[in-house]
Amino acid sequence: MAQPHQVVPGPVVRRARVPVPRWALAALILGASVPGAAAEQPADTGAGDQPGLSQECRVPGAQLYTMAKLGAVRTALGENRPLRILAIGGSAAPGASASYPAKLEAALERALPKTDVSIDHRGLPGEIASGAAERLRTMVAEAEPDLVVWQVGTHDAIARVDADAFASALSEAVAWIRSHGIDVVLVDPIYTASMAADVDYNRIVEAVRTVAAQQQVPLVRRYEALHYLSSRSDKSEGHMLGRQFRLNDLGLRCMAEHVALTIATSLMRTDPAPDPKAAPGAPPLTEPQRAPG
């Protein structure tokens, strides 16, 4: 394959803005509809079979996401109404934050043709384990979305919240959102070399993964993806703030694409179910689901 393994920043960034052609989308859909194609994708080096991703963002599927059903999103698509998404979590790369919601919208509208996507983007400062989960409920009640895309864990990691307390609070919050027939996609914290050996930090990342598995919601494995990208771009150019900052920047630029791909592939796995109550992924609307443990 003529996949360039070294990322050359300039042209690639520009290429990322070029809309993905229709054939690429078809390939994505075909590729994903093969059972297990995405989740158990062999980590083939270049990950060249992900036309939904721009070159600099390519990460093998196994390292990028885990899938789960998205009943509410499927229902919204089935009813031909705009897909309302509440995107939670900020980002700190120069120029990245303002464009994240716009990029996510564009990437999703590419991946889900004929769908109108509207995104509410909110920051959620504070710890999930104390207070922020309450604030999240307010945001969800205000936005009444079909899907919550939640970058979670950073604040709790910084506040050195105990990973178990974090996991149970997160689990409860996710269960609450889902009990109202709203889908959730979790995004775990970023990878940065300065935190790679930090035990607490890794436990928070692990906790997000565990909760996603328990609650059966899709997970964008941002930590793994960035880790992969960092190993690939070892010899890459310096950034004026040092390599970690450059990596952070890249990770945030790629996030919208990674989230869109996760949603699109998860949707392929979701049975078309006009009635959300019938979808096995969606718990009953009336009975608030309690967090396990």
Next chain:
Amino acid sequence: MRDPNAIDFWRGFALVTIFVNHIPGNTFERYTFSQYGISDAAELFVFLAGWSIGIATRRRDGTPEPAGQSVVRLLARTVEVYRAQLTVMLLALALIAGSALLLDNPLILEWHNAGGFFADPIQSVCGMALMTYQLGFFNILPLYVVLIGIAPIFVLVGRVSLIAALALSGAIYLASLVFEWNVPSWPGEGDWFFDPFCWQVLLVLGFVLQGWNLRSDTLRRWSRRLIPAGVVIVILGIALAVTGLRPDPLMVPEPRLLFTFEKTYLTPARLLHFLGVLLAFAPLYAFLAPRIGGVGRYLSQLGRNSLAVFSMGSILSLIGQLVRFQTGGGVLVDMLVAGSGLVGLGFTAWFVEWRSRTKSSRARS
């Protein structure tokens, strides 16, 4: 300098509580009263600000100072608080950016939504000046600027009738709850963490109650009679906080905000809980004051210099968070962080008073 008194004491108490609660995850957090009820120290702080406006604009006998003087006084205070907000924001951003650089850790940039500032500095610097861009935990001062900025309206109406001032304030409060009025954030979507349209009711309540308290004995008599009701509310609050029971914002009837427990909108449940806390604990000062000596003097000194102490407290709590993060926390670190923070707050108060003393003595000589 005024002697220790109940208002300064409770204000100092609120300042210490806010300082500890702003170092999330620390050991002492769970010993603050905020963990055991629906409302917390923010309510106390705003209510006492209103009470203090009453003290500042009325004489001992209850007669108000000239209207112009009150307006200028409040305007000057607004400018002072605004200046503090800008200073604190700049220092906080510099602390966050500096630590990220020093520790080569971009994760720190996402702290308290600071990421937005570094991502979009052009919009954010405008937002900072407009106070529509706020950092997490740094959102009380913007509220305070707006509240003191609009206080002259209520102070002037209050000269005609305190009931009218309270009715006006209550009407705005209810309308904001029903129609979900709030000040938008910018850049970035969302609204202010403390909705000034709702929180003004507490400031005006403090101002009005101070007036009634001066005028007659009725308020004091009634607050004594209602102590049992306050105690019941406090116990109920503890039960709700411990069990984690609260209304589900997606299940309550419309208008939603009349029923939920949201801090942003100072919802009725929080307001009621705060009034209960006030009734139950206000008489405690008279009992405590002679028994706690130094602690009382320390808290009163903090309360007398609340703006400086609050500002320094925000910065110290951020430093405390950074220290906890870098060291990994633990009881020992928490003791060190909280201990040096309390000393720092005390020093700030002492320093402000020392400076104003030397200034005035120099002016005299």
